[in-house]
Amino acid sequence: MSEDDLVAVSQLRSSAMRLARRLRHQRVEESLSPTEMGVLGTLARCGKATPGELARKEHVQPPSMTRIIAMLEEKGLVRREPHPEDRRQVVVSSTEQAEQILNESRRRRNAWLAELAEGLDEDEWERLRAAAPVLYKLAHL
Amino acid sequence: MSEDDLVAVSQLRSSAMRLARRLRHQRVEESLSPTEMGVLGTLARCGKATPGELARKEHVQPPSMTRIIAMLEEKGLVRREPHPEDRRQVVVSSTEQAEQILNESRRRRNAWLAELAEGLDEDEWERLRAAAPVLYKLAHL
DNA sequence: CTACGTCATTACCAAAGCTAAAGAAAATTG
DNA sequence: CAATTTTCTTTAGCTTTGGTAATGACGTAG
Numbered sequence: 001m002s003e004d005d006l007v008a009v010s011q012l013r014s015s016a017m018r019l020a021r022r023l024r025h026q027r028v029e030e031s032l033s034p035t036e037m038g039v040l041g042t043l044a045r046c047g048k049a050t051p052g053e054l055a056r057k058e059h060v061q062p063p064s065m066t067r068i069i070a071m072l073e074e075k076g077l078v079r080r081e082p083h084p085e086d087r088r089q090v091v092v093s094s095t096e097q098a099e100q101i102l103n104e105s106r107r108r109r110n111a112w113l114a115e116l117a118e119g120l121d122e123d124e125w126e127r128l129r130a131a132a133p134v135l136y137k138l139a140h141l
Numbered sequence: 142m143s144e145d146d147l148v149a150v151s152q153l154r155s156s157a158m159r160l161a162r163r164l165r166h167q168r169v170e171e172s173l174s175p176t177e178m179g180v181l182g183t184l185a186r187c188g189k190a191t192p193g194e195l196a197r198k199e200h201v202q203p204p205s206m207t208r209i210i211a212m213l214e215e216k217g218l219v220r221r222e223p224h225p226e227d228r229r230q231v232v233v234s235s236t237e238q239a240e241q242i243l244n245e246s247r248r249r250r251n252a253w254l255a256e257l258a259e260g261l262d263e264d265e266w267e268r269l270r271a272a273a274p275v276l277y278k279l280a281h282l
Numbered sequence: 283c284t285a286c287g288t289c290a291t292t293a294c295c296a297a298a299g300c301t302a303a304a305g306a307a308a309a310t311t312g
Numbered sequence: 313c314a315a316t317t318t319t320c321t322t323t324a325g326c327t328t329t330g331g332t333a334a335t336g337a338c339g340t341a342g
Contacts, residue, residue: 014179
């Protein structure tokens with residue numbers, strides 16, 4: 001791995017952590033934490049999942065996921081049904097209302113990030129656009 | 142702003158938050174939180190700074206920064222001196238030991254991220270390398 | 283020189299995740 | 313097929329980390 005690669009990786013790390021902290025302040029639904037939003041996003045992508053699966057996908061411990069799901073259910077954003085074959089497990093799925101919140105959140109944060117990105121020139125923005133899918137893949141690897 | 146731009150921004154947001162959460166688990170110095178690391182990084186870049194400046198740069202409230210600095214001072218990673226002109230203020234600077242920890246942390250997280258990046262092909266990695274400085278600029282804007 | 287603003291700090295509080303352990307159900311083994 | 317072990321979720325209690333409100337010291341403007 002070259003020196004340039006190391007620099008890139010370091011910048012990537014620093015940027016991700018800093019952006020995450022700043023994005024945290026831009027939530028549309030004040031009562032929903034970033035991880036709760038992440039769960040809704042995962043459910044929107046995957047349809048259904050068990051608490052254990054969600055915990056693994058969100059890199060959180062199972063007890064934390066249990067509480068997050070309880071919160072979300074209480075707010076009507078998520079449904080819990082018994083697993084058809086395994087009575088230990090539970091199947092979680094998101095509701096229509098969750099989809100609306102996701103859309104609104106996306107809109108709002110896009111606006112914030114877009115405004116921030118006005119400090120970039122066209123070439124820089126182009127590089128970001130080219131790398132965005134790669135970043136996404138990396139983060140979900 | 143085009144549809145592609147919106148997608149890019151959305152991917153950026155999701156990726157940053159997810160990567161940040163995963164990086165959080167890769168700390169070399171277990172006793173140092175991500176924000177504490179961020180402060181050391183900022184001090185390494187800027188030399189000296191007052192608590193207020195650091196709070197603004199790290200997007201944290203002043204009382205939180207006071208506590209972070211107290212922690213870091215207790216561990217010998219940071220020095221506090223009176224401000225030469227303004228006796229209300231304090232000037233914080235990092236120690237040699239902090240520099241060592243930063244290097245070790247950089248090495249360790251680079252290794253983790255590099256390993257993760259092995260799931261990317263050469264073209265993807267190239268795009269990331271091109272975008273890394275832009276991301277860094279964006280995050281610090 | 284008095285009143286107001288600013289900086290750091292202190293004291294208290296809330297959010298969010300973790301570990302340990304319990305309880306139920308499935309899988310495995312003798 | 314009974315007993316043990318494993319797996320999945322949940323409960324309970326703790327820790328970390330950041331926030332808000334209030335305080336005290338210092339600078340600054342009227």
